[in-house]
Amino acid sequence: MHYAIQVESLTKRYRETLAVEDISFTVRPGETVGLLGGNGAGKTTTIAMLLGLLVPTAGRIMVLGHDMAKDRFAALAQMNFSSPYVALPQKLTVAENLRVYAHLYNVHGVERRIGELADELDLHDFLKRPAGKLSAGQKTRVALAKALINRPALLLLDEPTASLDPDTGDLVRSWLERYRAESGCTVLLASHNMAEVERLCHQVLMMKQGRIVDRGTPDELLARYNRVDMEEVFLDIARDRQAAA
Amino acid sequence: MIPLRRIWGLMYRHLALYQRSWPRLVDLAYWPIMQMIIWGFTSRFFAVRIGSTPAVTVGVLLGGVLLWETALRSHLGFAVTFMEEVWSRNLGHVFISPLRPWEMLAALMGMAILRTAAGVIPAAVLAGLLYHFNIISVGPVLALFLLNLMVMGWWVALGCTSLILSQGGGAESLVWSMLPGLTPLAAVFYPVAIMPHWLQPIALALPAAHVFEGLRSAIRDGVIAWHQLAWAAGLNAVWLSGAMLLFWWQFQAARRNGALMNIGE
Numbered sequence: 001m002h003y004a005i006q007v008e009s010l011t012k013r014y015r016e017t018l019a020v021e022d023i024s025f026t027v028r029p030g031e032t033v034g035l036l037g038g039n040g041a042g043k044t045t046t047i048a049m050l051l052g053l054l055v056p057t058a059g060r061i062m063v064l065g066h067d068m069a070k071d072r073f074a075a076l077a078q079m080n081f082s083s084p085y086v087a088l089p090q091k092l093t094v095a096e097n098l099r100v101y102a103h104l105y106n107v108h109g110v111e112r113r114i115g116e117l118a119d120e121l122d123l124h125d126f127l128k129r130p131a132g133k134l135s136a137g138q139k140t141r142v143a144l145a146k147a148l149i150n151r152p153a154l155l156l157l158d159e160p161t162a163s164l165d166p167d168t169g170d171l172v173r174s175w176l177e178r179y180r181a182e183s184g185c186t187v188l189l190a191s192h193n194m195a196e197v198e199r200l201c202h203q204v205l206m207m208k209q210g211r212i213v214d215r216g217t218p219d220e221l222l223a224r225y226n227r228v229d230m231e232e233v234f235l236d237i238a239r240d241r242q243a244a245a
Numbered sequence: 246m247i248p249l250r251r252i253w254g255l256m257y258r259h260l261a262l263y264q265r266s267w268p269r270l271v272d273l274a275y276w277p278i279m280q281m282i283i284w285g286f287t288s289r290f291f292a293v294r295i296g297s298t299p300a301v302t303v304g305v306l307l308g309g310v311l312l313w314e315t316a317l318r319s320h321l322g323f324a325v326t327f328m329e330e331v332w333s334r335n336l337g338h339v340f341i342s343p344l345r346p347w348e349m350l351a352a353l354m355g356m357a358i359l360r361t362a363a364g365v366i367p368a369a370v371l372a373g374l375l376y377h378f379n380i381i382s383v384g385p386v387l388a389l390f391l392l393n394l395m396v397m398g399w400w401v402a403l404g405c406t407s408l409i410l411s412q413g414g415g416a417e418s419l420v421w422s423m424l425p426g427l428t429p430l431a432a433v434f435y436p437v438a439i440m441p442h443w444l445q446p447i448a449l450a451l452p453a454a455h456v457f458e459g460l461r462s463a464i465r466d467g468v469i470a471w472h473q474l475a476w477a478a479g480l481n482a483v484w485l486s487g488a489m490l491l492f493w494w495q496f497q498a499a500r501r502n503g504a505l506m507n508i509g510e
Contacts (some may be wrong), residue, residue: 007399014503049342053502077343089258096261103254104342130265146338151265 002065004029004154004186005050010059012045012210019168021210022059027203029153032180032187033114034197036230037207038238043190047156050188064153073090075154077105082147083158084140090132094123094142097131098149105150117145121175137168144172148179157189161196173199194230204230206237215227251344255352259326260359273360277314277368285376286308297307304464307378309433312460315365315391316431316453319398320405320424322360327406331414340505346496350489353406354399354509383460386469390456393477396485397452398424403488407495410504432457452477452484 005027012020020042027033035043048054050061052072061068066075088097095114102110118124121141126134131142140160147155160176161169173196180187180200191197197204198218206214206221214221214237218230225233225241235241263269288306330336339349372378381387401424408416430444431453437445448454460475499505 044506045503048503053337053341053500053505054503055497073343073345076341081338081341086337087334088338089262089335091265091333092258092261096258100254100258100261101338101342103250103257104339104344106248106250106343 002029003027003062004031004049004064005033005048005188006060006062008060010046010049010061011057012042012049012054013057014016018180018210020049020056023210023212024059025029025186025205025212025215027186029186030180031188031202032200034201034204035188035190035207036192036194036197036234037202040209041207042210043207044158045210047081047158047188047190050156051079051113052076076113077150078152079146079154079156080105080150080152081158082143082160084160084162085158087139088131088142088146091130093128093130094134094145097142098145101146101149107150113149114140115235117148121145122178134196134210136163137165138146140164140168140172151183152185154186154188157187159191160189161192161193161203169193169196176200194234198230206234247480248345248348252346252352252355255339255349256355256359259329259356262329270363273318273363273382274367277318277364278371280310280314281307281368281371282375285372285378287508289376292346301465303376303378305461306434307372307376308380308383308460308464309457311365311369311372311380311431312456313428313431313453314368314391314396315361316394316398317424318361318364319357319395320402321398321420323356323399323402324420326356326360326406327402327409328414328417328420331409331417336505346493350403350492353402357399357402358395361398363439383463384469386459386463386474389474389478390460392457393429393452393474393481400485400488401480403485403492407488407491410492410495410499413504426507427451427453430454436461449476450480452480455480 003026007026008024010020010023023046037043046052049056050063050068052068063075064078066072068075082178092100098114098117099110102113107113118127121144123141123145126138131139134142144160161172164172166221175201176187179185189197189200201218204216204218204221205212221230221233222228225236227236229234284306288303288355291306305455311456330339369380372380377467405416405420405423408419431450432448433453436460437454440448455473455477459470459477462468462470
């Protein structure tokens with residue numbers, strides 16, 4: 001079977017620090033998988049390795065059938081990433097930013113694609129505004145538009161609704177659900193928002209101190225820890241409380 | 246096929262920035278024009294008070310200023326364009342796109358050419374208006390002088406960029422000082438022969454020294470010193486190859502140690 005993501009024995013060591021230790025997982029095409037864990041659990045390091053921004057110390061990553069060690073540019077053309085912590089150039093307008101990334105991803109029909117994204121994410125009112133002058137909610141929508149500019153087959157999202165008010169957060173989550181259903185895109189989502197994970201994810205990988213310490217569907221994890229919501233499961237794992245069975 | 250769209254994408258990002266930032270635009274031409282004014286008066290003073298041949302004095306000094314500014318602007322154009330990505334913390338986005346590192350270098354070189362033209366052309370026009378010095382009168386060989394100095398600016402900037410990848414934004418000060426620091430060795434206003442013997446081989450290892458020897462020969466004697474141009478081109482090929490290897494090495498090291506994820510300080 002071809003997986004969208006196939007990670008085997010992935011390890012990242014920075015001198016004395018083991019950031020990610022021997023993790024393996026697969027993500028099927030069209031699936032949304034949550035990468036959960038506290039600060040320093042290794043989520044960002046794992047995503048950076050999936051994006052080719054960081055070279056693993058050991059292990060192998062296959063993304064969309066491409067070996068990231070040998071053929072990462074073929075994979076990068078079909079994937080994208082969004083994070084509220086990685087800003088777009090602040091002086092450029094929203095439209096200019098999207099134009100830049102449309103060219104970098106070799107998108108054909110640049111203005112038409114920007115128009116489509118402006119319709120879908122309701123960007124029209126601030127397309128001509130500098131990215132640095134947007135509200136947090138507007139920045140999140142623009143970051144998503146940037147991440148979708150190339151119609152990615154794989155979307156990596158790092159806390160996509162962080163710093164958003166509940167209403168805007170809900171709108172973004174609804175939009176992500178709809179987009180995934182319509183496009184069949186695979187999504188890997190790192191988040192601290194457990195309600196978001198329960199709502200969006202088919203599978204969850206729980207990370208702690210660089211290792212995957214548990215995995216399963218949200219329902220499986222709730223049953224395993226005998227809990228009613230993922231927040232309690234998260235706390236059980238973070239505080240080393242054992243699963244119920 | 247050359248992936249012009251990706252190269253253009255990164256250039257467009259910077260051109261859009263200049264379009265809405267007049268201080269950046271002014272900065273491009275300000276210093277070359279100041280240099281031209283200062284050295285124009287200085288060359289007139291030398292010609293009048295010391296009694297040298299005015300046309301030759303003005304030509305050698307102003308020609309030197311204009312050509313050296315080409316190297317300096319090329320260096321700054323390349324390095325500052327890279328620094329803009331560091332300042333806006335955008336390198337992460339750039340390096341997770343399908344843009345290859347060599348395509349990024351091509352875009353930086355393209356921006357360096359545009360920035361150099363925006364800086365040096367107004368100064369050259371001013372030299373004609375104020376001091377009746379026409380740099381084009383050097384002849385078609387001028388294009389080869391300019392090309393060699395432009396390339397020298399690239400490889401020095403590439404060295405700075407590699408250091409920033411290795412050391413982070415803390416190495417930024419090198420961007421401003423690296424090539425200006427080589428001015429004494431570039432033989433811009435005086436021949437290499439006037440330097441101490443032990444310094445001459447070091448100066449002759451720089452393409453600029455050969456370009457300026459060639460420029461003086463063209464202006465003073467009307468002779469094109471092809472051997473100097475050949476030396477400049479050969480040295481540029483060696484230095485540029487070395488700088489590209491250094492960049493590639495530092496880029497891979499940055500991918501190993503995580504520097505690309507948080508480069509900026």
